[in-house]
Amino acid sequence: MYRPQYAAALAEGNQAAHDLTEALKLAGFSLPSLYGDLPTITDKALVHLGGASAEVVRELAAWIRERA
Numbered sequence: 001m002y003r004p005q006y007a008a009a010l011a012e013g014n015q016a017a018h019d020l021t022e023a024l025k026l027a028g029f030s031l032p033s034l035y036g037d038l039p040t041i042t043d044k045a046l047v048h049l050g051g052a053s054a055e056v057v058r059e060l061a062a063w064i065r066e067r068a
Contacts, residue, residue: 006038012045013037020047029060 013036033051
């Protein structure tokens with residue numbers, strides 16, 4: 001349920017999702033269902049990371065491991 005007091009948290013989550021989308025694009029990855037989400041238990045901004053295929057997630061995990 002959307003509540004007006006969560007507008008700032010939702011905007012922050014959407015901005016964070018956009019920032020990650022742009023960074024992933026530079027690395028050659030795309031998470032199609034990446035978006036800001038409404039706070040649930042806390043009032044903190046959230047980002048929904050779902051919607052990626054297992055193949056993309058494994059490739060992303062390997063890419064991160066190589067650079068960590």
